[in-house]
Amino acid sequence: MIQQIKMIGIDLDGTLLTTEKKLLPFTRRVLSEAIKKGIFVVMATGRPYSGILEEIRTFPGIRYVLTSNGARVLDMNTQKVLVEHLLPLKSAKKALEILQKYDTLQEVYFDGQGYAEEEKLEMISRYHHNPHMWEYVRKSRKPIPSIPELVAGENRDMDKVQALFADMGELEEAWKELEQYEELVLVSSLGYNIEINAVGVDKGRGLMELGGLLGIRPEEVMAFGDGDNDIRMLQKAGIGVAMGNASDNVKAAADYVTDTNDEEGVAKAILKYALHKTGGEQC
Numbered sequence: 001m002i003q004q005i006k007m008i009g010i011d012l013d014g015t016l017l018t019t020e021k022k023l024l025p026f027t028r029r030v031l032s033e034a035i036k037k038g039i040f041v042v043m044a045t046g047r048p049y050s051g052i053l054e055e056i057r058t059f060p061g062i063r064y065v066l067t068s069n070g071a072r073v074l075d076m077n078t079q080k081v082l083v084e085h086l087l088p089l090k091s092a093k094k095a096l097e098i099l100q101k102y103d104t105l106q107e108v109y110f111d112g113q114g115y116a117e118e119e120k121l122e123m124i125s126r127y128h129h130n131p132h133m134w135e136y137v138r139k140s141r142k143p144i145p146s147i148p149e150l151v152a153g154e155n156r157d158m159d160k161v162q163a164l165f166a167d168m169g170e171l172e173e174a175w176k177e178l179e180q181y182e183e184l185v186l187v188s189s190l191g192y193n194i195e196i197n198a199v200g201v202d203k204g205r206g207l208m209e210l211g212g213l214l215g216i217r218p219e220e221v222m223a224f225g226d227g228d229n230d231i232r233m234l235q236k237a238g239i240g241v242a243m244g245n246a247s248d249n250v251k252a253a254a255d256y257v258t259d260t261n262d263e264e265g266v267a268k269a270i271l272k273y274a275l276h277k278t279g280g281e282q283c
Contacts, residue, residue, distance in 0.1 A: 011230050
């Protein structure tokens with residue numbers, strides 16, 4: 001029996017976008033075809049809303065976006081927040097207090113906007129190990145003098161906390177400290193970062209909640225990802241697809257493995273499993 005797909009959740013970095021952070025023409029055409037067939041195409045990312053490419057925000061027919069690993073799901077047509085699961089201020093302060101002991105570029109997200117300290121942003125190459133991410137981070141984060149001062153001034157819950165580490169040994173040490181607190185959910189999408197959300201928050205939950213609002217059952221959802229923060233989404237979707245460049249634990253959580261992000265694996269899998277087209281390059 002052919003499985004009918006009504007919604008597709010797609011991670012951005014390492015999944016939909018190439019290593020150079022590009023959306024290729026073949027993938028654009030396949031996404032457009034899926035949208036024309038009435039399938040909801042949803043971006044499901046760890047990025048804040050401010051970090052989503054203009055090309056994605058204005059893509060014809062893409063209306064919904066899941067940001068900050070599911071902390072916020074928005075209707076981009078109305079800018080209405082449909083789902084919100086914020087990191088409590090007390091928990092965020094506890095996490096930041098630990099992270100400040102290490103050589104990190106820390107970020108906090110409020111209302112879909114990412115903030116980072118200006119001094120650390122000027123040393124982006126020290127903390128972001130992928131040069132293709134440098135310009136994106138500089139453009140999408142608001143530079144501020146001090147993270148603690150910003151958090152104290154806002155004095156409210158936030159979307160997410162993230163830290164990028166210069167040293168992998170320090171990342172391991174920080175992870176051990178942070179995981180002692182049950183109210184924090186830790187994931188790493190890049191390998192050299194720690195993303196911190198409220199307990200119970202993940203992309204899978206956010207995507208399923210959006211599906212519920214749209215009258216879509218879990219078995220009618222397809223999801224793509226490559227990182228640890230995508231695992232729950234792949235597990236909860238009717239069809240979970242890992243990228244060829246994904247880590248082994250992500251592949252183990254998926255129903256299928258497609259080609260890499262640079263080989264447009266998302267487009268190939270959509271053609272095969274959602275649009276049920278054969279011939280040409282397959283996953």
